[in-house]
Amino acid sequence: MQIKRFPQISREGLETLQINMGYKCNQACSHCHVNAGPNRTEMMDDHIISIIPKVIKIYGIKVLDMTGGAPELHPKFKQLVIEANKLDIKIIDRCNLTILTEPGQESLASFLAKNRVEVTASLPCYLEENVDKQRGRGVFERSIKGLKLLNSLGYGKEGSGLILNLVFNPIGPCLPPDQKRLEEDYRKELHNRYGISFSKLLALANMPINRFADYLKVIDKLNDYENLLKDNYNPNNLCAVMCKKSISIDWNGKIYDCDFNQQLKLNQIAGPINIQELIEKKFTFEGNPISVDNHCFGCTAGSGSSCGGALS
Template sequence: MHQPLLSSLFPPLWRGPLSTLQVNLGYRCNQACSHCHVNAGPTRTEMMDPATLALIPPVLAARGLACLDLTGGAPELHPQFRELVVAARRLGVEVIDRCNLTILSEPGQHDLAPFLANQGVTVVASLPCYSADNVDRQRGSGVFTRSIAALQQLNGLGYGQPGSGLQLHLVYNPQGPTLPPPQAQLEAEYKRVLAADFGVVFNSLYALANMPIQRFASWLQAQGKLESYRALLQAQHRPDHLAQVMCRSLISVDWQGWLFDCDFNQQLGLAAAEPGQPRRHLRELLERDPEGDPIAVADHCFGCTAGGGSSCGGALQAS
């Protein structure tokens, strides 16, 4: 694990009003992508236990949250994934499923896509390129073909179609130690190619920078590019992004229920607690509003403010 020291270089941040609870349901995944900052894969066994998962709907209600953002690993592999989705939707909360697409064709998941559509779940789907060679190189052999089939299935259920209300967003990650190109320009190219070649439509593209942590950091280090990539992120820092970074309105929960300021801090063990204070648990949100809390920052945070910016909802600056 590439754990940074808390940095004096990145500006201090404090949380604003909380709108989103992002929950990592576990690290088990049917893929093992080279850029994965979670080090997820088929051999991981960590999963949120039922008692911790049962806290999520009451927290959503207690804090009046608008969104439950489910991630992993492949969050759909948690045995209570569907139960949790139904409970959150009954509260009127938007549910985001961070979906790797190939999960839709895994054994036992034949009815997953119809379930997501029936519940009105927003699907945020990983597709790091519209080229088969690039996707398979980053995510594994055959992943591109399976991903396109999954997108076509989702389109058939109404996802990405005008007037359906079913939101389908794609996620782009660069192949190496570079910043994403302008999001609007890349989105237009994705829409053109996917529609022409595969008849696939979607709502929007999220262009995300790769964080120099975990599996991607190990790859960069092996290539001798880790320090140069960190320097690039810092050099491209834009202070105007600080008002929009995701940690100001989102709090991240790991599979054990511990609170973090974002998913990246979660993987680095930087808890959502003031230095020297005990780490905080999901159950505390039943009684305590975290607005105004200081946010733990370190050098990797430049990945969210470099260039066009990067967040769970894509670039922070229109381009």
């Protein structure tokens, strides 16, 4: 079902605060929609970090979703986790796994476990060749080490309460397969090959933004991929897209409807606002229209895609 323009949608409320702590990362994955990498220098400043707990309290936020780059590379990452933990909310760390074995990060995994942080970790395949092709040489081996370390601390183990979700992204210009069936394959292969367990698999479509869009242009597949997303538009997913109940804050404190809009500098329809204004004024998010464009088809195509995996 192809439509020309993405339909207008509105926000239902505000439950999740997703923050991009900076674009610095120890990896440079081909599918990265934020163009993160080791040479990026953009990092959230201390003042913005200090405001985040205040925003959580004022707006009754239920989930703090920490992303990047590699959010753990921010000097105040642990401090923010500790402060947010005092507010009794869910904290998600979007972890690339290899950060757990970086020099200077030896205590990171145990810190995450101690603070009951939910780990959502990128592992685009259970095969070494495919992962290294997408994320760089040696990444798969280090990812397996990271997963074993997390398992040893209780992550992904039934009854531990320590959630370890894995994230799948297709390597090329295609939609992810059925999430449930793929999860079964992941469980079987990771357990049989490496003795690894996890909580849930999240299957995400790649967004035709930044580095992935550049890759599609090089192989002359950008238009084909964009049409694929439109051809597989599923209106049933509109009610569950992540922007309905979340906002995204970039490294310099600007607020967007979602992480993808942030990368495209697509301001909210109501106008640009920053995190400082969130505590100076009490904004009402429920009912506000959400800024949309053609990239939004990536969230609604097929089974749908969000930071929480398939939508249907």
